[in-house]
Amino acid sequence: MPTVSEYVQRQWGDRRTGLRYGDLELTHHEIAAGAAARAALLAELLPRGVEPHLGVLLDNTPEFPLWLGAAALAGAAVAGINPTRRGPELARDILHTECRVLVTAHAHLPLLDGLQLPGVRVVVTGTEEYARLLAPFEGAKPGEVEAAAGPVGPASRLLLYFTSGSTGAPKAAICTQGRLAAAGESLVTHFGLGRDDVHYICMPLFHGNAVIANWAPALVAGAGVALRDRFSASRFLDDVRAHGATYFTYVGRAVQYLLATPARPDDREHGLRIGFGTEAGAVDADRFAERFGVRLVEGYGSSEGGAAIQRTPGTPAGAIGRAAPGGDLAVVDPETGRECERARFDGAGRLLNGGAAIGELVNRAPNPFEGYWRNPSADAERRRGGWYWTGDLFYRDADGFLYFAARTDDRIRVDSENLAASMIENILARWEGVTGVAVYAVPDPVTGDQVMAALSLREGLDFDPSGFAEFLSAQPDLGTKMAPRFVRVLAGLPVTATNKVRRGVLREEGFWSGGPVWWRPPGAPGYRPLTPADVPGARGLQGRGNRAISHARSASEDGAGGAGAA
Structure with a gap:
């Protein structure tokens, strides 16, 4: 070697x-x-x-x-x-x-x-x-x-x-x-x-x-190799042209930042041919290819090297791929260790059996995970029962293709049904004017979770509640429990140094931490501004985040862990 x-x-x-x-x-x-x-x-x-x-x-x-x-x-x-x-x-x-x-x-x-x-x-x-x-x-x-x-x-x-x-x-x-x-x-x-x-x-x-x-x-x-001190959406194409770049990697919201720049007639005049990364989402990947003429390849690989998914020809839209060579990946119930049901979809692509199909991705084969420095408890958590536990939630279709659902740290369970936050984010990203989307759980005042979406909009646009409701009703693959109950509008989503959305921050902030919040009352067709009187006990839930949720097979979070090895 x-x-x-x-x-x-x-x-x-x-x-x-x-x-x-x-x-x-x-x-x-x-x-x-x-x-x-x-x-x-x-x-x-x-x-x-x-x-x-x-x-x-x-x-x-x-x-x-x-x-x-x-x-x-x-x-x-x-x-x-x-x-x-x-x-x-x-x-x-x-x-x-x-x-x-x-x-x-x-x-x-x-x-x-x-x-x-x-x-x-x-x-x-x-x-x-x-x-x-x-x-x-x-x-x-x-x-x-x-x-x-x-x-x-x-x-x-x-x-x-x-x-x-x-x-x-x-x-x-x-x-x-x-x-x-x-x-x-x-x-x-x-x-x-x-x-x-x-x-x-x-x-x-x-x-x-x-x-x-x-x-x-x-x-x-x-x-x-061509280096840029720090990512800059406005300088991206200029750098690509100046250095003759042909390949790049992305993490988090970089693709959304690039798509938010003003379109130019020369957007396709460059030599860039491929981008490799994670969390772009199918909608943004299509927009990127249409505008810049560059294929984005979504990948998954845990940073620690314990599991990898490889995209191959014929991978369905929304799927990441199949297990990379040498891997024995399974989607299992983390409570029982049993393999989950294969995912079933309706004609519009909605996941029908999320409660039984979503589980944690594990690698049951020998893998290259080399451990953490001076952290035996974290090592043991990753290697439970001789398997490598990724900490990511997936579902798998009948043909063996794997779909990312969430991180196990951020879960959404509405009316006893597990939801895939990444699927909801990909749908909301279709709404014209959106530059960033994060979907996460907020505790329901009675039991379980409700879906909350944080949106950032193009400069100069205001949130149109009726237009948003009409958009949601027109999406054939948006299940009835997937539509956000709450919508928070922010100037920009909080991100890490690698441009990953900090959903943990949003989750901990709850309902009342800046930016207008809109909500759709039960049974109502549209959204209206949220007030403390609308959600009994909501102020008390601020900062509780999702700690009250215990079921291990619900879904959400930062997107495929490909950052690491993506």
Whole structure:
């Protein structure tokens, strides 16, 4: 099994352009040389006898992939540090992953003010001191540095990347060199990527999506990489054209942000041919293909590597695909461990047996999950009964195609019926003028849940309650219990640093936390403004979120976990 270190070494002597960042261009050879110099510096900076871990607190600048390559050569592991974290949470991430070196930039130094980081050496890129530290190693070659933890092999740790969660501190998932190289090889084969491709990386490199699904296949294929500090919808096409990008990955609402930009006559004048990611939704994917001429491929892969779904020709609309090779995926009742019924649909595509068909996706086969750093309880939760439990709810049709329903952390159960929040979101996304949709549960004052939808609209548009009700009545695949009882209109949905909608925040805010709320009284045909008198006890439910809901096979949340490996 090859290693990432070996792929970095293969760049040596390749004089083609390998990295683009604004006006800066580096050849593959210069990338390998830069990684080798940093690997040698890292060997000097890391104290003996400690875990060879370094934290990288950077935007998507050239230093980030250079330090990824350096860690691979040095047998060290990179913990991607999220710059949106603050104070004790930020310090906790650095100390939990036992980083003895923290690479950052001058712009992020204020984040470290007042933090207690004992034993952590902070290295600031772009400074005179940084140049002095690197100078002695300018002639280093890949493979010359003695690895910090013995010979580099497929089992050498390379990534400690934090997975997002709705409760508790983020968990640092382990990814070895062998797993990352294998992921890159799989995507190269699946998409036919090659040396002439240019991978546009606009998703943050501190997250698994950008490294696993974009940087790794570029490294394996010998393709070029074009970096953008942070995702920018307004600069996206300009970057794609300027760098000749052909492939990109997306997470969360990035596609919706791009579709919300003003249409231009030259929207199809570029070389981009494929986007790979998750949570775009069938409606937005079709709109993206129609407007930009680019096919979006939705994928699913748990960030931890324990389960993957592969889209193949013939995958029905709305489905993600079937189990990837080597997987034995099943949809099971988490209370009994028994496999759920296969999904049944009516002629309009409505799921008829959600209560019996929706369950948690598990992988019953040996899988590459490599655990969490210093978190045995989380490891045990994932590996219950010898299976890998994804924490995601799915349903499966008679032909074996898998459909995402929800995260297990956010559930919707209306009148004893389990609903698939992702299905409702895809329907609501058809309404003209909507730029973002999040569907989640709010507790019913009597029992169970009610469906609430948070909508963001195009600038200058106001919510039209009668028009929205007419739209809902015209959707043939919207079940009677799926129509939102409550609609909250926001200027923008709360998102994470990777543009995933923070449904947990919306859920915890309940009914009365900003933005007008409309509701449809039982039996009423339309919506009207919600007042405290309309929902007895609603104020008391604020902040309760969905903690009162106990049934494990209801549905909602952030969309397919593909962020990770998507």
